[in-house]
Amino acid sequence: MTTSRIIQVGSVPMGGGSPVSIQTMWDKPVSIVDDSLIAAVDNLNRKGCDLIRFALPNLQAVDQLAPLLKKTTMPLVGDIHFDYKIALKAIEAGFHKIRINPGNIGESWKIEEIIAAAADHGTVIRIGANEGSLNTSGEWSASARSQRLVEAAEGNLEIFERKGFRDIVISLKSSDIDVTYLSNKEFRKHHDYPLHLGITEAGPLIPAIVKSTIGLSGLLKEGIGETIRISISDSPEYEILAASELLTNLGLKKGRIKIISCPKCGRTSFDTHGFLESIKEELNTLPLEASVAVMGCSVNGPGEARHADLGITGNGKQVLIFKQGEIIRREDICSAKEAFLEELEQLRQEFSS
Structure with a gap:
C-alpha cells in the first residue's frame, strides 16, 4: 500500500x-x-x-x-x-x-x-x-x-x-x-x-x-x-x-470526550435525554480525553458505568455524581447540572496537569 x-x-x-x-x-x-x-x-x-x-x-x-x-x-x-x-x-x-x-x-x-x-x-x-x-x-x-x-x-x-x-x-x-x-x-x-x-x-x-x-x-x-x-x-x-x-x-482522534449513556426504561429515575441535551455544548467542545457517563438509574449508574472517569445518575429525588464507580457527590436535581459541570472542569484540570 x-x-x-x-x-x-x-x-x-x-x-x-x-x-x-x-x-x-x-x-x-x-x-x-x-x-x-x-x-x-x-x-x-x-x-x-x-x-x-x-x-x-x-x-x-x-x-x-x-x-x-x-x-x-x-x-x-x-x-x-x-x-x-x-x-x-x-x-x-x-x-x-x-x-x-x-x-x-x-x-x-x-x-x-x-x-x-x-x-x-x-x-x-x-x-x-x-x-x-x-x-x-x-x-x-x-x-x-x-x-x-x-x-x-x-x-x-x-x-x-x-x-x-x-x-x-x-x-x-x-x-x-x-x-x-x-x-x-x-x-x-x-x-x-x-x-x-x-x-x-x-x-x-x-x-x-x-x-x-x-x-x-x-x-x-x-x-x-x-x-x-x-x-x-x-x-x-x-x-x-x-x-x-x-x-x-477508531482511535484516530484524541482529545475528545467519550459519552456513555443509557436509553430510558421503566426503571428510569433520572432524565438522561434532557440532561445530555442541557450539557451537549460542553461535552462537544471541552478538550478532554475522558469517558463521561450519564445513566438513568442506580442499576446502570455506578455499576455498569464503573469504568467512567466521571458519571451522573439518579436515585429517587437525589442525583449521584461518581468517579470510576465511587460516589463523590449527592445533589438535588435543581443543582445537578452546575455540580456536574464543576466536576467536569475539575477533571479537565486533573487530566491536563
Whole structure:
C-alpha cells in the first residue's frame, strides 16, 4: 500500500501520517461576513472541524467571503465550478484550498492558469471524480464502476502531473459503499496523493451516519484516507460530530470526550435525554480525553458505568455524581447540572496537569 505524501492546507497538515482531518461545507449562501457567521464557524472548529468549504458560485461570492480569511484560524476551502476566473480570484484572495472539477472548467489552458496561480500562492487543489460524471455504459458491478472511477480520477490528474503540480487532494466518491471502498483502495495502491473520503449523497441523519460508518471504517482502519466529510442532509454540526465520533472510536482522534449513556426504561429515575441535551455544548467542545457517563438509574449508574472517569445518575429525588464507580457527590436535581459541570472542569484540570 502506497503511503500518502504530506501537504499543508493552511495550518492543517494532511497526509504523511498526520491526524485525519475533518471537514464540512457551509450550507447557506453568504452575503456578508458578520459576527454571527464568525461565531458559527469558530463553534464548528471547537467541535472538531479542521477546515470548512464554502461554495463560490460567482466572482462576487469571493469578495463577500474573503474577509472571513482574516477572522478565523480555520483554513477555508473554495468550491468552484465552470468559471476558471473564480478559481483564480479565490487563490489570489488567499483561500487555502480550492475544489474544482477539471471536466467542467473547460479548455486545458484555463486549468493551466489555475495550476500556475496555485503554485505561486501555495494553494492546495482538490480534484477527483464521482459517479455522476462517469460513462454509464459497460458492466455495472461495484468492481467495474470503481475501476471507471479510478480511471476518471487518473485522467483528471494528467494535466496537473504534466505541469509538475503535486499539492493535490483526490476524492473518489460514490453513494454506493462498495464502490467508494474499492475505488479508494485501488487508487491508493498506485498513488500517494492524500485522499478525501466520503459517501456522497448519503441521505438524512440516521441513514447517512450508518452508511458513512460502514463505508469509511474499513478504509480508515487500513490507513487509507487523510481527510473526511460525513455527508448528511442536515446541519453541518452533525457532520462534524459524526466524523469526530467515528475517528475517536477508531482511535484516530484524541482529545475528545467519550459519552456513555443509557436509553430510558421503566426503571428510569433520572432524565438522561434532557440532561445530555442541557450539557451537549460542553461535552462537544471541552478538550478532554475522558469517558463521561450519564445513566438513568442506580442499576446502570455506578455499576455498569464503573469504568467512567466521571458519571451522573439518579436515585429517587437525589442525583449521584461518581468517579470510576465511587460516589463523590449527592445533589438535588435543581443543582445537578452546575455540580456536574464543576466536576467536569475539575477533571479537565486533573487530566491536563
